[in-house]
Amino acid sequence: MIFWLLASSSCGFVWLYGDAEGKKAAGLFVVAVLFTWIAQSFDTQWRQTHWPLLTVDTGYLIAAYAFALRSDRFWPLWIAAFQLLTVTSHLATMVAPDFVPTMYSAIATFWVVPLLLSMVSGVYLDHRALTRLVKNNDPVLLHDPPA
Numbered sequence: 001m002i003f004w005l006l007a008s009s010s011c012g013f014v015w016l017y018g019d020a021e022g023k024k025a026a027g028l029f030v031v032a033v034l035f036t037w038i039a040q041s042f043d044t045q046w047r048q049t050h051w052p053l054l055t056v057d058t059g060y061l062i063a064a065y066a067f068a069l070r071s072d073r074f075w076p077l078w079i080a081a082f083q084l085l086t087v088t089s090h091l092a093t094m095v096a097p098d099f100v101p102t103m104y105s106a107i108a109t110f111w112v113v114p115l116l117l118s119m120v121s122g123v124y125l126d127h128r129a130l131t132r133l134v135k136n137n138d139p140v141l142l143h144d145p146p147a
Contacts, residue, residue, distance in 0.1 A: 003109075003112070006113065006116060007029075007033060007112075007116060010116040010117075010119060010120050011026040011029060011030060013120055013123070013124075014026040014119055014120060014123045017123055017124065017127045018123040018126070018127070019126065019130075021071055021072075021073055021076070021126075022119075022122075022123040022126070024067065025067065025076060025079065025119055025123075026119070028060070028063050028064065028067060029115075029116075029119070032056065032057075032059075032060035032063075035056045035059070035060075036053065036056050036057075038052075038056075039052035039053045039055065039056045040052075040053060045101065046101040046102070046104050046105045046108075047101050048093070048097075049090060049093045049094055050090065050093075050104075050108070053090070053108070054087070054090040054091075057083065057086050057087050057090060057108075058087055060083055061080065061083045061084055061086075061087050064076065064079045064080040064083050065080045067079075067080075068080045073122060073126060074122065075118055075119060075121070075122020075123070075125075075126075076122075078114075078115075078118035078119075078122070079115055079118060079119055082111045082112075082114050082115035082118065083111070083115060085111045086108060086111040086112070086115075089104070089107040089108045089111070090108060092107075
């Protein structure tokens with residue numbers, strides 16, 4: 001319940017205040033959440049490496065990394081970094097198969113919180129900077145510069 005509240009409010013903020021970059025990031029996240037929801041229906045025990053979820057998380061990592069490489073903003077790199085930590089938590093279960101299932105579940109899902117916070121803070125800082133520049137009538141950022 002808390003996740004859904006955090007995810008929906010974060011994506012809503014990013015969609016309302018973000019530019020095209022923010023909307024793309026929110027869209028990628030929503031698609032990843034939908035695929036995660038499907039993948040979690042395959043196995044809910046967390047007693048071994050959760051292969052369907054690892055597949056979804058790796059796909060989102062690749063998408064987030066490609067998005068970060070094409071972006072001219074800094075915050076998509078943080079999204080890719082936090083997603084890399086999520087994938088690493090899955091890989092750790094292969095190296096240490098005697099893990100505690102509740103720890104695996106907690107660690108694999110923990111990194112979505114800083115991921116969402118970095119997306120929101122990045123969009124907020126971008127929006128604040130753009131608002132300040134437009135208030136100063138920066139002709140580069142204005143569609144119709146003053147005469």
